[in-house]
Amino acid sequence: MDAAHAILVQSSAGKDSLVMLHRIATWAKKAGCLHKVVVIHIDLGEESEWPGVRELAQRQAERYGLRFHVLRAEGGLLGLVEKRGMWPDAARRLCTATLKRDVANKLLRQIAAELGLDEQAVILNCMGIRAAESPARSKKQRLAIDMRTSANSRMVLTWHPIFEVTDREVWQEIATHGLEYHPVYDALIPRLSCVFCVLAPFDVLVRAARLCWALGLPLPARYRDLEAKIGHRFKQSHSLAEVYAEAERLERKEGALVWNRGDAVRQHLGADAADDYLARVALAA
Ligand code: SF4
Known part of the structure; x- marks a missing residue:
């Protein structure tokens, strides 16, 4: 440096x-x-x-x-x-x-x-x-x-200054220092990438479509329609039409997605760490 x-x-x-x-x-x-x-x-x-x-x-x-x-x-x-x-x-x-x-x-x-x-x-x-x-x-x-x-x-x-850092260590550091992260992590989307990232697995894309609906975003239909228009499948393993259909099926079965602030920390580090994190963020606000 x-x-x-x-x-x-x-x-x-x-x-x-x-x-x-x-x-x-x-x-x-x-x-x-x-x-x-x-x-x-x-x-x-x-x-x-x-x-x-x-x-x-x-x-x-x-x-x-x-x-x-x-x-x-x-x-x-x-x-x-x-x-x-x-x-x-x-x-x-x-x-x-x-x-x-x-x-x-x-x-x-x-x-x-x-x-x-x-x-x-x-x-x-x-x-x-x-x-x-x-x-x-x-x-x-x-x-x-x-x-x-x-x-x-x-x-x-x-x-690459955090090359050897593990997933858990990333969340530990976020929690310890009360760093502000994006709320999509709390909806258990693992990466803050493009909404429909070409590298994301099927279940993450399905969750992304459901999160869009929960947030009132029109993107799932927009992406599905673009796929149909250009006639090129989103991925070999799955199309966006299939993602959309599966997201619709889960919405019917489970209802709309719900999540709470701190759920990402809760998932990775447990309930106590999430409570500590939320208290730290509230204090800094
Ligand atoms: S779609 Fe491409 S640019 Fe967007 S997050 Fe994924 S890899 Fe990056």
């Missing part, structure tokens, strides 16, 4: 970003480097993401008095699919590359240029990726030179 000229924290506002941000802000403060930290959030728009994500990312950054940049990925996931006539998949995650990486890299180059240094700028680009998330992610390096974005004028280092 001391050697870096700028420290960029890429925040989705999700639980992993939240813990990464807390750690970076704590370490940077100790190292006297807080002024170098910039939080970047990429906004995919209301037709792709859950409500309140951008505002939450901003509040999370402001808790530490950090600079906050929002970048808009025009059209979001839906716009990308409409344009290409097909859904991205795990092997060709064009959505991540086009909507997130390319947009963030543009700002990264701009920040390096604005430093106006005579020497090569050293940029730490921090991301909240964890090895436990997937076999593909576990193969990533904790710290590496980003050859694609580095140039004579800048060396970009990609750093």
Whole structure:
């Protein structure tokens, strides 16, 4: 951190970003480097993401008095699919590359240029990726030179500061420090991704459709209709039409989804931890 000229924290506002941000802000403060930290959030728009994500990312950054940049990925996931006539998949995650990486890299180059240094700028680009998330992610390096974005004028280092942290440890840190997380976790949606993420399993997509209905969002029908219009199945294993039908069946059987604030902490750490967390958040408000 001391050697870096700028420290960029890429925040989705999700639980992993939240813990990464807390750690970076704590370490940077100790190292006297807080002024170098910039939080970047990429906004995919209301037709792709859950409500309140951008505002939450901003509040999370402001808790530490950090600079906050929002970048808009025009059209979001839906716009990308409409344009290409097909859904991205795990092997060709064009959505991540086009909507997130390319947009963030543009700002990264701009920040390096604005430093106006005579020497090569050293940029730490921090991301909240964890090895436990997937076999593909576990193969990533904790710290590496980003050859694609580095140039004579800048060396970009990609750093995964919470790489070895487990799911339970993430929730433990959130609970201990009373960090504000997005309410969709309380509805037991495990990741704060796009509402209908191409990487999400069937049961999570079904729950996402039901949560949309509970929140009065029109997205399930919008996505199902887009799938029918472009004639490309959302995933080999299941279509969005099947997700929609299963969500409808469960609504009829169980009624609308209900959840309470703190349910995510309750699920991961137990009832006492959830009560402590809620008391801590209320105190900070
Ligand atoms: S959250 Fe999922 S669908 Fe959205 S950009 Fe990332 S991988 Fe693609």
